[in-house]
Amino acid sequence: MKMRVGIDARPLSRQLSGIGYYTLHLVKELSKAGVETVLFSPSPLTVDLSGLDRCSIVCKSFKRLATRQIWSEFFLPFLLKKFDLDVFWGPAHRLPFWLPHNVAGVVTIHDVIWKRYPETMRKSTRLLETAFMPGSVQRADLVIADSRSTAADLLEFFGLADSKIRIVPLAPRLSETGGRQSGPLLPGRKYFLFVGTREPRKNLSSLIEAFGTLSEAARREFSLIIAGGDGWGNVSPAEKVAELGLQDCITVKQFLSEAELVEYYKQAYCLVMPSLYEGYGLPILEAQSFGVPVITSNVSSMPEVAGEGAVLVDPHSVESILVGLEKLIVDEALREDLSLKARENAGKYSWAKTAELTASSFEEAISLKNGNAHDINY
Template sequence: MRIMIDARMGHTRVGMGVYVRGLLRSLSKIDKENEYFVILNKGKKDNFIPLQDNFHKIYTGVTYSNYLKRDLWEQIYLPILLNRYKIDVYHGPNYILPLFSSKKMILTIYDTISFSNYGWYKPVSRYRVQKLLSLSAKKADKIITGSEHSKKDIISILGIPEEKIKVIYIGVDEEYKVIKDQSKLNLVKAKYGLNKKFILHVGSLNPRKNISRLIEAYNKLPLELSKEYQLVLVGGKGWRSNEIFAKIEKLGLNDKVLFTGFVEDDDLHLLMNAASLLVFPSLYEGFGIPPLEAMACGIPVVASNTSSIPEVVGDAALLFDPYNVEEMSVAIYKALTDEQLRNDLVKRGFERVKYFSWEKTAQETLAVYNEIYNSIGD
């Protein structure tokens, strides 16, 4: 079987990139027979592609940032590539499929955010994603999604039959584990200017991540706690991120809230180990990887009680209403000050993260490839 996978987002830290990297690495460990043709961005990091005979790299200069060129490339040139390399099954982990190809298609849909909350997308981007996602979902022979919650949304919002959707949970990378070498943790703290204990948030700065309310919740902590703990925001600037910096300025928290921008995985797992707490206040997630990564690193997690998050974290996180700033602040306070609760959350986190492995993700995905391949000619 000849499989093509679009991995142009594989060099990024966003959820799509984490998914592509983890999937490809694990497929290489369990599958030495099928041929994989992996599409990559020319000039971007590609060291996540396995160096073995059945994995082949295909480069393109068309990136995700130029929507017009990207759409034309996917709808006109990608079908040519599928024919040129005699591909049997195409896997699009980026919401969009080549609509005019007759090849067998698998689509990964992480969420249906563009249909749900209009304030979270630029209007033009929202319309584009809605149209292309709807058409791609109908085109797909099979849809993979990361949670039962997302599956229900795909059924209700996109009108896709339940039997066409397969839920496959995402794994946690091996480097996310407890690091006991204090010198490594001290070095990463010094690198990012951290001289206090800190509360960590990981995610792009956009309205869906609910960071403005997180800052308000942090500001409501008792003064002695906010003096003891910094709030560290890890992630790139996104749509309407200026509102977040305006909030920090308004509340006079410039010395207490630190923005790092994107952080490489080599640093991120160390920052998670050095943190006292991970807060995940998102209003909507199709899955949500950072809470599991934090649990694997042995730090307690407090998180939203919305969308797929309770499904992912189970009983291993302290949940709160993300629209209720007071409730969020109380959850943070408890997780910082109640030692018994902290220990319990860490213990439960270690157990919870055992349910999520990239090997299992790869095995279940390979089973979908085989199912679709075996249907050729039907």
């Protein structure tokens, strides 16, 4: 089915985060599949999409948060009327209030943190989610969720019909070709790796405490590397490390390029992600794609994403996280088994499959809008 898809490209107009990478991968894969896309943004994009076929970009030059929001709610709907769109997609929890009546609407919801753990969010973000997410999911013809966990949250908090939700999983975004360095990153020392933005729900304080509780012998053999950019909430793992006197075995990396991150994944002994909540938890699949086993939380989407290539722990218990670390340290056979299962699990996912399911959701939304609903098997 040929279609023209309008896309809210705001996630591509700032430094890329998880949702930005998600949007970028899908725009590229949709282009490869021959889907015509029109990207709308209140400010210039930070990525180069000039090489894509059948992809148009409509940008303004608003930079302030308030003016960007006004643009999305009041100017964007009028812009959309000038294009012969079949469907408009909001990849980041938003659909315009005045979406043209003849255009189908699809919105992707990655998580509902503001409902589950509002205290772990920046206040401004929580207010925006509270103001715009409920209306967006109600106006949408179909809602895409990254995981069964997020889909269950949508059913619980918004009372959506199960038939209105499509589960479309994500895929690893890095590959072996991302970069190479010579020699081990930490000569003579194995390391556990954490990857993610530093914010309260990532539970870094409990992870650092658990690692600091390991035996001295274990801390001489193993290190912990915490990699990721600053978030909010005054989360400072470096301060926690200094407070506990663990500078000799825990390293905090402020920024890693993609090439560097590939190397850190490839050489890691294990990824540790004991978050309080994740709508998906993409670092889990990223690590597993390199055959790296995972220690992650037994809540929300993380068991679903990790599959059998992980040790599950209670994120609310430092003792449970400690036990998970010790399991992988003392049981090399377990680690090797989890490594094989990690690769198998990550191999089930690809951005081409994600784009295919997303495009199918667009087609179904168009049929629903036109009153020609038909059965599609997922």
